[in-house]
Amino acid sequence: MLSSGEHGVIVYTVLVNPDVSGPLVNLARISSTTADPALGNNQDFEHTLIGSPNLATIYGWVYEDMNGNGIKDPGESGIPDVIITMDGITTTTTAVDGWYYFITDVVGDHILVESDPVGYFSTTPNEVQVVVSLGNSYRVDYGDFALCTCPPDNFENDDSQVEAKPIQVGLWGLQEYTFCDDSSDWITFIAKTGGVYTITTDSYGQRADTFLALYDTSGDTLLAANDDYQGAPDYSSQIVWQAPVSGVYYIHMTNRAGLTCCQTNYQLWIVEQPPINLRYFLPIINKDNQNKFYGINNLPLANPDGVIYHLCPDTYEVDDTWEQAGVIVPGELQLHSFDSNPLIYSADKDVLGFDVSAYDVVTFTVVTVTNTQTLLELFDENGNALDITGTTQIVWRVPDAGHYYLSVSPVAQTFGCSDVVGYQLRMERYVPPRIYLPIIVR
Numbered sequence: 001m002l003s004s005g006e007h008g009v010i011v012y013t014v015l016v017n018p019d020v021s022g023p024l025v026n027l028a029r030i031s032s033t034t035a036d037p038a039l040g041n042n043q044d045f046e047h048t049l050i051g052s053p054n055l056a057t058i059y060g061w062v063y064e065d066m067n068g069n070g071i072k073d074p075g076e077s078g079i080p081d082v083i084i085t086m087d088g089i090t091t092t093t094t095a096v097d098g099w100y101y102f103i104t105d106v107v108g109d110h111i112l113v114e115s116d117p118v119g120y121f122s123t124t125p126n127e128v129q130v131v132v133s134l135g136n137s138y139r140v141d142y143g144d145f146a147l148c149t150c151p152p153d154n155f156e157n158d159d160s161q162v163e164a165k166p167i168q169v170g171l172w173g174l175q176e177y178t179f180c181d182d183s184s185d186w187i188t189f190i191a192k193t194g195g196v197y198t199i200t201t202d203s204y205g206q207r208a209d210t211f212l213a214l215y216d217t218s219g220d221t222l223l224a225a226n227d228d229y230q231g232a233p234d235y236s237s238q239i240v241w242q243a244p245v246s247g248v249y250y251i252h253m254t255n256r257a258g259l260t261c262c263q264t265n266y267q268l269w270i271v272e273q274p275p276i277n278l279r280y281f282l283p284i285i286n287k288d289n290q291n292k293f294y295g296i297n298n299l300p301l302a303n304p305d306g307v308i309y310h311l312c313p314d315t316y317e318v319d320d321t322w323e324q325a326g327v328i329v330p331g332e333l334q335l336h337s338f339d340s341n342p343l344i345y346s347a348d349k350d351v352l353g354f355d356v357s358a359y360d361v362v363t364f365t366v367v368t369v370t371n372t373q374t375l376l377e378l379f380d381e382n383g384n385a386l387d388i389t390g391t392t393q394i395v396w397r398v399p400d401a402g403h404y405y406l407s408v409s410p411v412a413q414t415f416g417c418s419d420v421v422g423y424q425l426r427m428e429r430y431v432p433p434r435i436y437l438p439i440i441v442r
């Protein structure tokens with residue numbers, strides 16, 4: 001007898017006749033003097049395979065791979081009615097808990113194929129080869145993840161400058177977006193000469209990682225850009241900028257790695273700093289006099305936040321924002337992977353810090369790239385994009401000595417360990433000779 005709130009372990013020992021083989025389902029029930037409406041709390045069942053020296057068993061589960069790691073973790077439920085085929089001939093269908101089995105007396109290679117249930121994609125290979133010897137059992141699990149669809153947000157279509165929708169300055173102008181439809185949203189806002197504007201996103205969807213770019217009144221010239229701002233709790237973006245002249249300016253919001261569809265929600269709002277603060281902001285300063293950031297603390301953040309989930313972190317992880325950046329030095333060759341599944345999470349990105357002197361010529365080269373495409377971008381020491389980008393190489397003549405960051409992110413929506421989806425990155429630095437005029441004494 002257990003009191004309410006206590007727990008215990010019940011062990012059953014089952015005796016089986018020696019000539020029995022194949023699967024059994026053992027059902028265990030507990031009863032209580034109080035009613036529990038959830039039947040699952042009172043019973044559980046376990047599959048048992050009884051071996052035979054003349055037979056082999058192949059068994060496993062088709063399951064909802066909620067975290068996309070390819071492993072059936074506790075709490076991940078089975079998917080029923082999924083067809084599994086052995087050797088192209090024999091088929092079976094998964095039970096209510098996703099369980100299936102085959103019994104064979106044929107040694108050697110067997111090919112098992114899962115037919116994906118409608119509305120799911122696979123997180124493990126659908127075809128698995130099993131080399132069988134009799135008297136053994138072999139487990140083959142299949143992970144699947146439910147695809148989902150979502151409607152376009154209320155501002156579509158806003159995919160290009162000519163389709164840009166207006167936003168009001170002020171917290172009341174906050175707009176709710178998703179990248180369900182596509183990963184490109186344009187807006188316009190009215191700025192006044194000398195006004196200091198803080199443009200902030202809260203990219204709270206699990207697969208949202210906003211990149212914010214501000215363009216001039218013609219929409220042609222990039223004025224400022226940011227991926228992740230200082231102190232952001234996730235991968236949200238912020239730009240603080242002073243308008244040189246009144247006009248209608250353009251803002252472009254994109255999602256990293258071009259991710260669209262479910263869980264890409266974000267909000268965007270613009271606030272204008274009160275004129276009294278102007279003396280702290282000339283010409284463009286993104287901190288107040290107490291070295292704290294303005295803007296975001298005006299608004300509670302929504303949940304859940306974006307997630308980059310590392311399936312098999314390379315040796316430089318975690319380096320997903322400029323604040324978490326690793327280090328790279330001239331002559332170094334680094335091997336990285338993009339290991340976050342973009343169908344479930346935000347895509348991985350790798351940020352590296354480096355120090356350089358004025359007039360150095362710095363080269364970053366993606367020496368090899370495997371099953372992905374890379375985007376290289378440079379950021380300053382405050383995480384502001386410098387608008388210097390490349391796909392496999394950047395050659396940059398350093399204007400001012402300092403600490404900078406290189407971000408490498410995927411363009412293709414693939415993921416995996418470094419041998420599956422990865423790249424090798426080399427940094428080189430050319431220090432031009434300093435020429436000193438001789439001092440001639442006569």
Ligand SMILES: [Ca+2]
Nearest residue numbers: 158159184185
């Ligand atoms: Ca759009």
Ligand SMILES: [Ca+2]
Nearest residue numbers: 209210227235
């Ligand atoms: Ca971001």
Ligand SMILES: [Ca+2]
Nearest residue numbers: 336337338350
């Ligand atoms: Ca990585």
Ligand SMILES: [Ca+2]
Nearest residue numbers: 319320349350
């Ligand atoms: Ca990373």
